[in-house]
Amino acid sequence: MSSITTRRFLQTAATLLVGIVLAACGKQEPAPAPKAAAPAAAPAPAAKVYVVGTDAAYAPFESQNEKGEIVGFDIDVVKALAQKAGIEVKFVNTPWEGIFNALNQGDRDLLVSAVTITDERKQSMDFSNPYFDAQQLMAVKSNSKIAKFADLKKLKVGVQNGTTGDEVVTKLQGKDSANIKRFESTPLALKELEAGGVDAVVADNGVVIHYVNNNVGAKFKTISDASFVAEQYGIPVKKGNAELLAKINKALADIKADGTYDKIYASYFGAAPGAPVAAAPAAAASK
Template sequence: MKKMIVVILSVIIFSMVFSATITEIKAKGKLLVGTEPTFPPFEYVDENNNIVGFDIDIAQRIADKLGVKLEIVNLPFDSLIPALMQNKIDLIIAGMTITEKRAKVVDFSVPYFNANQSIVVREGEKFRPVKLEDLKGRKVAVQLGTTGDIVVSEISEIKVVRFQKFTDAFLELQNKRVDAVVLDEAVARAYVKKFPKFVVSAVIDTGEKYGIAVKKGNSELLNFVNNVISEMFKSPYDLLVEKWFEKAQQ
């Protein structure tokens, strides 16, 4: 039994430590980036069925710097970290907020985007919450595993309804089965601009920062990603912001 335990522990430790080096990524000729493409303008599927967005352009730049092809792996948001830990992907670029809990199991790049949460309700109704506490006693839809899920779950009086896709959360709001949706501000504003039947009732200053997730201990790849982000801040980053966020407001 002791031998079996040692073997199991060894497998777990090996799985945690082993991850693709830059040399191995170049050898296979592609960078595997996990995302959940229902989060415009960061990542979404366009009219030509291509996964595009702010995060995807950043992923493409990292792949270009590595000299390899970019391959986007479409996964549910709550499956991204397990996939990274199991070596099914090399990076997570998915509008993922850096949190202490997540940082215990993955390594995060330097922040590349500052974000807040927002409360969205139906247009034309009297209910206009201005803070999270106003949602007490209400049914609130969120995307599973997101920061929106985390912040509303901390308030026990809120009835949280979770979905794999934030668009399903909005469908529940449209059909009056929930009272509000809580999600990232940039995504909320882009969606409300497209569907004026909803309105952003409040923005919650949560001081969030998005980071790119790398497997724990893969300092080589993490340093490379950090260098690419640092280079982007010098010029291309502003162009990406203008490209994706001004487009979302049109």
């Protein structure tokens, strides 16, 4: 009996030993901790959109079409500049009387609104190189006896408030003249001429010609005068914004060099830059 018991004891012990060894061999190492996920790449900053102020009541330079979209010569020029410069622009209709303040306060990054370059304006804003040659022009009724600018000395004259047309008429009649009728836009002044409320309108020749050609029933004629000096339009930016100004000037030179500017000009004025703009006796424009 004892020998059998001993044998069973040894067998049992052997079995237990093998089980222990197998259990030890089968022991699994703990799974490695998962690697921390790489932080997601920060999204690229959105490209700056430059806000362009424009008084969209000055066809053919800037106006609103039937869909409310801002269109015109100036708009097409800036769109072409933006494409060349690789920048995005957004046009915002901005009343003329507050347009310069909007620029100076930073609400607009640049302006395109048939803005004449003047020494006075250069003191508060920086201008691009000129992009349009302009001049003042008179509009009168077709049966009017007015023949020259001096004839307006004592007559009622309509102008757009704060424009160079306003300036030249003020110099002629005096700053206290009650005969100067100021309007928010040149088309409103021309409507007043049509109604007989003023004897003449003095404004940029581009907008005057466009109005006369598109309102034949008004029976206007246009008159130029040797006293009207040549003017040039520029694109204003906030004083000291040299980086944006450099981009605009470079792009302006590029679209003039590759023919883009000439195509835009011809599509609005039917001629190459420098040629007279077709109309009842006249030529080009300015604010």
